[in-house]
Amino acid sequence: MTxxxxxxxxxxxxxxxxxxxxxxxxxxxxxxxxVLGLVTAxxxxxxxxxxxxxxxxxIQDSAYVVTGFVAALLxxxxxxxxxxxxxILQVADAFFLAFVVMLGTAKTWNLGHSWPVCIVMGVAxxxxxxxxxxxxxxxxxxxxxxxxDLYATxxxxxxxxxxxxxxxxxxxxxxxxxxxxxxxxLRLAALRWxxxxxxxxxxxxx
Amino acid sequence: MTxxxxxxxxxxxxxxxxxxxxxxxxxxxxxxxxVLGLVTAxxxxxxxxxxxxxxxxxIQDSAYVVTGFVAALLxxxxxxxxxxxxxILQVADAFFLAFVVMLGTAKTWNLGHSWPVCIVMGVAxxxxxxxxxxxxxxxxxxxxxxxxDLYATxxxxxxxxxxxxxxxxxxxxxxxxxxxxxxxxLRLAALRWxxxxxxxxxxxxx
Amino acid sequence: MTxxxxxxxxxxxxxxxxxxxxxxxxxxxxxxxxVLGLVTAxxxxxxxxxxxxxxxxxIQDSAYVVTGFVAALLxxxxxxxxxxxxxILQVADAFFLAFVVMLGTAKTWNLGHSWPVCIVMGVAxxxxxxxxxxxxxxxxxxxxxxxxDLYATxxxxxxxxxxxxxxxxxxxxxxxxxxxxxxxxLRLAALRWxxxxxxxxxxxxx
Numbered sequence: 182m183t184x185x186x187x188x189x190x191x192x193x194x195x196x197x198x199x200x201x202x203x204x205x206x207x208x209x210x211x212x213x214x215x216v217l218g219l220v221t222a223x224x225x226x227x228x229x230x231x232x233x234x235x236x237x238x239x240i241q242d243s244a245y246v247v248t249g250f251v252a253a254l255l256x257x258x259x260x261x262x263x264x265x266x267x268x269i270l271q272v273a274d275a276f277f278l279a280f281v282v283m284l285g286t287a288k289t290w291n292l293g294h295s296w297p298v299c300i301v302m303g304v305a306x307x308x309x310x311x312x313x314x315x316x317x318x319x320x321x322x323x324x325x326x327x328x329x330d331l332y333a334t335x336x337x338x339x340x341x342x343x344x345x346x347x348x349x350x351x352x353x354x355x356x357x358x359x360x361x362x363x364x365x366x367l368r369l370a371a372l373r374w375x376x377x378x379x380x381x382x383x384x385x386x387x
Numbered sequence: 388m389t390x391x392x393x394x395x396x397x398x399x400x401x402x403x404x405x406x407x408x409x410x411x412x413x414x415x416x417x418x419x420x421x422v423l424g425l426v427t428a429x430x431x432x433x434x435x436x437x438x439x440x441x442x443x444x445x446i447q448d449s450a451y452v453v454t455g456f457v458a459a460l461l462x463x464x465x466x467x468x469x470x471x472x473x474x475i476l477q478v479a480d481a482f483f484l485a486f487v488v489m490l491g492t493a494k495t496w497n498l499g500h501s502w503p504v505c506i507v508m509g510v511a512x513x514x515x516x517x518x519x520x521x522x523x524x525x526x527x528x529x530x531x532x533x534x535x536d537l538y539a540t541x542x543x544x545x546x547x548x549x550x551x552x553x554x555x556x557x558x559x560x561x562x563x564x565x566x567x568x569x570x571x572x573l574r575l576a577a578l579r580w581x582x583x584x585x586x587x588x589x590x591x592x593x
Numbered sequence: 594m595t596x597x598x599x600x601x602x603x604x605x606x607x608x609x610x611x612x613x614x615x616x617x618x619x620x621x622x623x624x625x626x627x628v629l630g631l632v633t634a635x636x637x638x639x640x641x642x643x644x645x646x647x648x649x650x651x652i653q654d655s656a657y658v659v660t661g662f663v664a665a666l667l668x669x670x671x672x673x674x675x676x677x678x679x680x681i682l683q684v685a686d687a688f689f690l691a692f693v694v695m696l697g698t699a700k701t702w703n704l705g706h707s708w709p710v711c712i713v714m715g716v717a718x719x720x721x722x723x724x725x726x727x728x729x730x731x732x733x734x735x736x737x738x739x740x741x742d743l744y745a746t747x748x749x750x751x752x753x754x755x756x757x758x759x760x761x762x763x764x765x766x767x768x769x770x771x772x773x774x775x776x777x778x779l780r781l782a783a784l785r786w787x788x789x790x791x792x793x794x795x796x797x798x799x
Contacts, residue, residue: 201793204737204793205793207733208738208739208792209733209737209738209739209792209793210737210738210739210741210789210790210791210792210793211746211790211791211793212736212737212744212745212746212790213734213736213737213738213793214793216724216737216745217737219713227644231437231643231644232433232437232443232446233446234440234442234443234646236646237644237646239710240644240645240706240710243706243707243708243709243710246709246710246713247709250709257791257793260793294446294449295449296449297449297452297453297456298445298446298449298452301425301452312422312523316522316523316728317724317728317733317734317737318733319525319731319732319733320525321413321415321523321524321525322419322523324418324419325410325415325416325418325419325422325423325523326414326415326416326419327414327416329416332418333418333422334417334418377416378416378417378418379416379417379463380414380415380416380417381407381410381411381415381416381417381419381420381463381466437643438639438643438649438652439652440646440648440649500652500655501655502655503655503658503659503662504651504652504655504658507631507658518628518729522728522729525731526731527619527621527729527730527731528625528729530624530625531616531621531622531624531625531628531629531729532620532621532622532625533620533622535622538624539624539628540623540624583622584622584623584624585622585623585669586620586621586622587613587616587617587621587622587623587625587626587669587672
């Protein structure tokens with residue numbers, strides 16, 4: 182439980198960092214950076230909790246807001262000094278995606294919801310924050326683009342692995358681990374070998 | 388009741404199709420098409436249910452999600468073969484708009500809300516999905532543009548017809564039928580004769 | 594209480610006017626102007642109430658919707674005749690920002706929430722409507738830009754002043770007055786002397 186809490190805070194902090202990074206080159210000020218950081222960090226879980234009609238996680242435990250705020254603030258002031266290598270960012274992102282998607286799926290499953298709802302909520306927890314961030318930056322969400330290399334698809338397959346496991350052995354921790362590993366492996370493999378979903382462009386020839 | 392359920396699923400499927408079509412020419416991949424499809428299909432009803440604080444309809448009955456998902460998926464793979472004539476799309480759209488707006492209005496009215504809230508919820512059920520779709524695609528919502536030819540206005544007049552009828556004969560089915568017909572006739576007439584709302588452009592002369 | 598109710602309606606009306614003004618020069622029609630007006634006027638409070646899981650204020654008392662609707666409608670038809678001086682708009686905006694932020698903070702505080710949640714809700718009540726308006730208009734939110742001259746920052750410092758006062762003398766009206774004055778003075782001073790937050794632009798030199 183304590184390990185989960187620490188990883189949850191790390192994932193909020195990391196989300197805030199990627200949200201802040203999205204503000205580069207757009208004449209966005211400190212407040213904008215903090216909002217983009219917080220929205221990326223807690224947006225997916227907030228949407229999930231609103232839709233499921235359960236208390237929003239960061240309103241119950243506002244330590245998440247503080248973590249996201251501090252992470253975005255530190256990013257704002259350190260970005261000129263820091264050189265974050267893209268590779269490390271992507272591996273960390275894959276890890277937190279896997280973790281956050283699995284927690285969202287498990288929360289929904291434990292509330293007794295059906296498979297399709299669990300899949301939607303798991304994926305939404307992982308990608309909705311980034312979608313909101315991109316919309317606020319005036320861009321088509323990155324996760325809708327094929328050059329993202331299996332982001333939401335990896336999340337979705339991971340939730341399905343978890344759900345199959347949960348139908349077999351309900352509440353067994355190996356379901357979560359299997360789901361996390363599936364997402365991590367798929368995402369990293371997709372990054373390594375540029376595995377992509379087909380694009381939707383009826384005008385062009387294949 | 389069964390007829391209503393079938394038409395509801397058809398309207399979700401149709402929403403998903405129009406959402407998927409909006410992805411054309413934007414380098415959006417399969418996942419993006421499915422999200423745009425689902426958001427267009429269930430976005431209006433989701434916003435309505437969140438605002439009214441009732442359980443979200445597709446979380447209670449996840450068959451709606453499956454319908455929207457399958458419709459967007461089929462659209463993705465069939466769009467190269469299919470030639471959907473614009474005229475048929477617009478007539479189908481007018482029909483589902485009328486249907487969805489009336490259901491949203493009736494749901495709100497049956498919960499005991501006031502006229503202004505019923506009008507907002509009825510119109511929002513009909514247009515919010517499309518607004519979300521356009522925002523996700525990085526465009527000013529189509530329904531805000533005068534060349535749409537009385538879309539939301541038709542919806543609003545239909546809800547008012549329903550509410551006047553309901554004040555007279557509460558729960559009488561003819562109220563719904565009158566509302567649906569009002570929206571259908573207004574929308575199709577507006578398409579036929581290019582009836583439009585005035586634009587807001589203080590800079591230009593009239 | 595009656596004075597508060599009047600100022601609340603004035604702030605909704607003013608929000609609707611600024612929302613309508615944002616539609617200029619974008620080929621947006623009457624319906625779009627009304628939606629932009631309503632979203633700007635009630636968007637922040639709606640987000641706050643959804644997140645706090647309390648009934649949405651304009652669904653409980655739909656007079657707010659009517660006020661916002663009428664204000665946007667009047668703006669639509671009078672904008673060609675009216676010449677609203679920018680200075681007066683900004684001073685009125687600062688006043689309503691201060692008022693709305695303080696009401697949002699007090700509502701959250703009175704529900705027993707923690708400091709970070711009160712700060713987020715206070716600021717969100719004041720700025721989320723404008724953020725939604727800008728996203729619907731296809732723009733990066735104005736409040737994220739440094740040339741706004743301490744908008745959200747003034748709001749945040751005002752909520753902190755209120756919270757410090759409330760920790761000392763709970764429910765004392767002077768807390769609200771101190772918060773309102775803080776926001777007003779900071780915002781007007783920032784406008785007068787062009788006080789700004791630093792921008793986030795790692796590429797450029799300082």
